[in-house]
Amino acid sequence: MANAKFILKEPKAKEETLIYMLFRYQYKRFKYSTGEKILPKFWNVDKQRVKETKQFREYPEFNARLNNFETAINTAFRKLLNDGIQPNNTILKKTFEAELSGNILQGNKLTLLEFIKNYIEESKAHKKEGTVKVYTTAYRYLKKYSAYLNKEIDFHSINLEFYNQYVSFLSLEHKLASNTVGKHIKTLKTFMNEATDRGYNTNLAFKKRKFKTLREESDSIYLTLDELEKFEKLDLSASPRLEKVRDLFLIGCYTGLRFSDFTQIKPENIITEKSIIQVRTQKTGERVSIPLHKTVKKILAKYDNHLPKAYTNQVMNRYLKDVASLAGLKETVETTITRGGKVEKTLSKKYDLVSTHTARRSFATNLYLADVPSISIMKITGHKSERSFLQYIRVTQEQNADKLVNHPFFN
Template sequence: MAGNNIKILFWIHKSKQNRKGEAPIYLRITYNSERKNISTGFNVAPSRWDGTKGVVKGLKEDAVQINGYISQTKARLMELFNEMLKEQDINLDKLIERFFGKDVSDISLLELVELHNKDFESRIDIDYARSTFEKYDILQKKLKAFIPYKYQKKDIRLRDLTHQFIMDFDFYLKSHDKNEHNTATKYLKNLKKIVNTAVIKGWLDDNPFEAFKSPYKDVDRIYLTQVELEIIRQKTFKQERLSLIRDIFLFQCYTGLSYVDMSKLVHNNITDGIDGRKWIITRRRKTNVRAAIPLLNQAQELLARYNTSCADSNTPIFPFYSIQKFNSYLHEIAELCSINKNLTSHVGRRTFATTIALANGVGLETISKILGHSNTRITSQYAVVNDIKLSLDMEELRRKLGDKTTD
């Protein structure tokens, strides 16, 4: 008869810290030299983790929640282990199956995606932004359409996944859904991440998509020139909704705020900065990085149109539409202004980084701080060295070379 030498350990994976500096908490079950590591779905700052006791330090709400989960999990696993001892049939895979209430061998891809997305959705505004969740939600819808289209069945078991599956899905996204390469690549990378959670949970031995590579391609990043920006600013619209969308978009162009950050912007975020002028002080929803933005005169003029009398309140500054409607109305604005560019919310953010800031001599590090990026590498994707900046730099070079010639 097997001995009762099971070990249940909770630990943190410090090398997998997220952007907030938090590390994922794992459950490790060891029996007779066999080991299984399972992600708990929780994250915690390493400084808050008591490695000796295997719990989160302190009495904060999240610490109480996580420690409660740890305690209950240990108790339930020991209960199931003791049942298997009596049955004289101890197997870690079966133990995990009983714990999760599912036969691991029958778990399907869509079930895995559903589990992942439900967990992800529960942590919106805690660990993740809703906009990030929406990308996984769209991926789920695309998989639900692809599997019947390609395999004439509703779902596919995890153990039946092959490298060919993701290759076929890649082709489907580009040929059937007409997604651009980089858009398709983002869906594929997210799918690989989800399947990786099955490996972490011990439901797959390895990720069948691991060898699949689809790097992003360099693309021309759209932004507005100063002339185009002025055309939009001066345009009179008959529809009130287009005037509102134009003002919100211009506010993006003069502040660099993302759409989700603008939608959450309240009057309390407008405050006196270190120079005595008006600043926006907020935290980016996506990264939780502090964003401090000195307001340009153009941005202050836009703010003045939207009830600044309640400047100490927590009420939103702008009325907002969904991101889908916002981008749709921007397309109308572009057409009415005869601007042949695909205007989206992201274009406003890039326009600030390039036309407003970079082209006027603002350094990349300063732009990065204003955009709320965690490093300048991310900012460089927005602040492309455009023709205006090249022209200004070369003009300065000509001046310097001319000065040397006359000496």
């Protein structure tokens, strides 16, 4: 017997998740994205509908739309049987969507740019401000490209020809760095994946291997243990703001946490009896356990386990350069970046390159050079593969040779 049911894409998600319709018929299964999203806490699994609660006042209209889906699929299936047509998923989908279009406004009529605009507005309610900013910037450049072409960019436009021309547009017309271009491509693929999941898009050319996210290895620096010791030994009592920035930065250097995490450490995160810090990271939501380094213990004791409130990331970065200069990080460093298709070389003082993210990179690199197993470091940094982890750390050819010189293979 044919029947329809509704399930959540991610039933245990903490944010809104898609609702799929499953229709089983003649030992086959037809799966369709309704394009509707709901917080799992508002979903009634038994009734396969939204809970009738004041916390979600739109439940009557929401459930009515799901009822339309169920009515349309049942009607489409019955029509095929009545017309003597043997149903399969392709025929059923076409008939179902034709039936559905008579009941509800079809989301497929949205253009790509309209979908992205709506998705950004929707994201403001449950995604981080930084993510929304990335989405908005990507949307703005797509609109610029549409104006540049003097034609609408739609879902069917996103193919390898578009990819090559858009990469050139970003690189040559706007002189964006390779990694920035790569971020725009990655964000576009996020939009396309979301639109595909919701049933707005059927063009999968963006999933091809050549439709790749560009990535250029950065020249980001790290600080050695000797340099970190210079930071620690600085007497900054005459400048409380620099002292606070230095202390928080060192916490990051010896925990490997991101700025958003090491600036939010609370007394309850410190497990004294086990000599570890336990934190649920903001970016990934993972819980990490990190041994307390002696420097971290000293700083925590200094503030009685209540770390001072941090400045913004931008202000921290500005003050960090002052601290790094006082610590004597004045050697000249050459950095390169590909912009507008050309490699640009820049000479900078090392203190000018220090930022809050240098802390996390320093942690990973120093542990790696101390022969701590990569898998153990990755448990803290959150890298999913050793390949991505090794791209993240900063090890020179000479340092790598020093690590290997005592290996049994060379002796």
